[in-house]
Amino acid sequence: MEFDAVLIEPRRAAMIAAGLWLDKTADDYFDACLAAHPDALALSAIHAATGARRDLSWAELDLLADRAALGLRALGVGRGDVVTCQLPNGWEFxxxxxxxxxxxxxxxxxMPIFREHELGFMLKHGESKVFLVPKTFRGFDHEAMAEGLKPGLPALRQIVVAGGAGANSFDALLSNPAFDSQRATITRDTRLGPDDVCQLIYTSGTTGEPKGVMHTANTMYANLAPFAERLHMGGEDVILMFSPMAHQTGFMYGLLLPLMLKARFVLMDSxxxxxxxRIIEGDGVTWTMASTPFLIDLSGAVEDLGTDPASLRIFLCAGTVIPGPVVERAQRVLGARVISAWGMTENGAVTTVLPEDPAQRAAETDGVPLPGIELQIRDREGRPVSGPGIEGGLFVRGCSNFGGYLKRPQWNNVDADGWFDTGDIARMDAAGYIRICGRSKDIIIRGAENIPVVEVEAALFKHPAVQSVAIVGYPDDRLGERACAFVVPxxxxxxxxxxxxxxxxAHNFATQYWPERLELREALPATASGKVQKFALRQLLRDEMGL
Incomplete structure (x- = not known):
């Protein structure tokens, strides 16, 4: 398949000259890990339901990666082919x-939460050749779902099932010891280059369909290098990742980051x-990253169990606002710095507070941009705002901006000067710290997961009892936001x-996308042209809930 990553080449020379693109890939970083510490513990994969774990050295992980490469090649996968992976966090991923x-x-x-509705589009749009799924995960039969999807996916050649026992199992196809004699045929010549698309990851949008974000090694590591430097991270860190690795948080900061650092990483599948x-105490975890609900939960667990979190240095929190009391409690109970951050699938982490900042800044701001990133706040006419504290559209320009949306370059939202329109509303203080105030996009962020409002509304419109519907978000202390459906029957x-x-x-939506509140109305507030005024619905909901 041809990847139309049109945003890469126009900025390559400037990025290389500025030292922001490093021209290194995950393979290069892995080679360095393997050469430096082949027998050192690299990865611990833990199954949450049973507590079972598998520990792998860099040499053992290298062997498993070669087996997967050889197995995929035997299935007809080659350069530029797409492999879709719905596996939970683990060594197989x-x-x-x-x-x-x-x-x-x-x-x-x-994401493991995706079902037929989301996956049918993604696999077809990305022309996926192989689909990796768990046999079951959290009680759901992923193999049966994948087999049901296959007839409608002409490019899909093979479903591979982790935990399966048949000829299509991961063990038979991607982890077979019989492949070991062929390892010498995996050479550097077949690898992806630093400007080749290496990741295709879908993000929800307001256009009625997910958007396929294309990233290269240069765009992702241009984010990770200054990120690690700012947070004083190195090979001595032990990184815990429980956010799904199918989400950019888990993928970049739970997989790519430890490879770059030569650091050990610990993965929880749920x-x-x-x-x-207990893992933080037993494995000496120094660093983790997730959204506010996880920080609240972890603080409570440490209090209840009396475990020792002394090794934990940083909990980086992104995706939702962190209430001040949550920061205070976490830093008291965990003894770690809480670092607030903001970013997007298209850019990775864009802003963070500094470890040296006063603790309260994590509750009051979303941080300052990383090196290599510029921010601009614009008014409705597209002009930069005149001073600090003024809300406007947030635009980003810099080294970690993505390569574009697959097959939809008209949606790339990048102007002639390289500024990417994030669709978010923000303000910036005099010191350059930003605060995300809202979104111009019609998306609700529930527990750091984007809810594709347009798609859910479209499905509800199909219900025979529904005349009109509008879905809006409302604040929630744990998840940041929840969704409410206003319906006119x-x-x-x-x-x-x-x-x-x-x-x-029945329409195969992930349960996380279902509205958690329903309000029936005789009519919805609308403009003279008939457009629903969602701001009025949000305010109405806040008033009714006493928020």
């Missing part, structure tokens, strides 16, 4: 990514606050909360 990189394939991580507290009909849920389930 890491080996699959490294295997793809070694044969020039493009890795497409997709969230268990008590287990996380058709004359003589009604809609229950249970019927709404059953309808969305």
């Amino acid at each position: 890491v080996a699959s990514y490294l295997g793809c990189s070694r044969i020039g394939a493009v890795f497409n991580p997709v 969230w268990d606050k008590a287990l996380a507290a 058709k004359p003589g009909q009604t809609l229950s909360f249970e019927a709404m849920q059953a309808h969305l389930k």
Whole structure:
């Protein structure tokens, strides 16, 4: 497949000259890890439900990555082919990514929560050749879902099942010891280069379909290098990642970052606050990154269990606002610095507070831009605002900006001067710290996960009892936001909360995308042209909830 990453070449010379693009890939960083410490512990993968774990050295992980590369090649995967991975955090995910990189394939991580509705579009749009799924995860049969999708995906050649026992199992196809005699055939010549698209990751949008974000090694490591330097990270760190690696948070900061640092990383396949507290103590975890709900949970678990979190140096929090009391409690209970940050799938982390900043800054701001990143706040006419504290559209320009949206370059939102329109509303103080105030995009962020409002609304419109619908977010202390559906029923009909849920389930939406509140109305506030005024609905909801 041809990847139209049109945003890469125009800025390459400037990025190289400025030392912001390092021209190194994940393979280069892995080679350095392997050469320096082949027998050192590299990765610990922990199954939350059972507590079972697998510890791998760099040499053992290298062997598994080669097996995955050889297995994928045997399935007909070659340079530029897309491999979609819905696996939870674990060694199989890491080996699959490294295997793809070694044969020039493009890795497409997709969230384990996605179902037929989301996956049918993503796999077809990305022309995925191989689909990696768990046999079951959290009680859901992923293999059956994948097999049901296959007839509608002409490019899909093979489904590979982790935890399966048949001929399509991960062990048979991607981790077979019979491949070991062929390891010498995996050479540097087949690897992806630093400007080749290496990751295709989908993000929800307001256009009615997900957007395929294309990244290269240069765009991602241009973010990770200054990020690690700012947070004083190095090879002595032990990085814990429980955010899904199919999300950019887990992928970049739970996989690529430790490779760059030669640091050990610990992966949990799902969230268990008590287990996380014990892992931090037992494995000497120094650093982790997740959204506010996880910080709240972890603080509570440490208090309840009495575990020792002394090794934990930083908890980086992104995705939702961190309330001041949460910061105070976490720093008291965990003894770690809470670092607030803001970023996007398209850019990685864009801003963070500094470790040297006063603690309260993590609750009051989303930080200052990383080196190599510029920010601009613009008014409605597209002009830079005149002073600090004025809200406007947030634009980003810099080294970690993505390569564009696959097959949709018209949506790239980058102007002639290289400024990317984030779609978010922000303000900047006199010291250059920003605060995200809202979003011009019609997206709700629930627990750091974007809810594609347009798609959910479109599905609810199909319900026979629904005349009109609008979904808005409302504040939540734990998740940042939850979703409320305002519905005008058709004359003589009604809609229950249970019927709404059953309808969305029938349309194969992930449960995290279902509205958690339903309000029935005779009419919705609208402009003279008929456009629903969602700001009025948000305010109405706040008033009714006493917020």
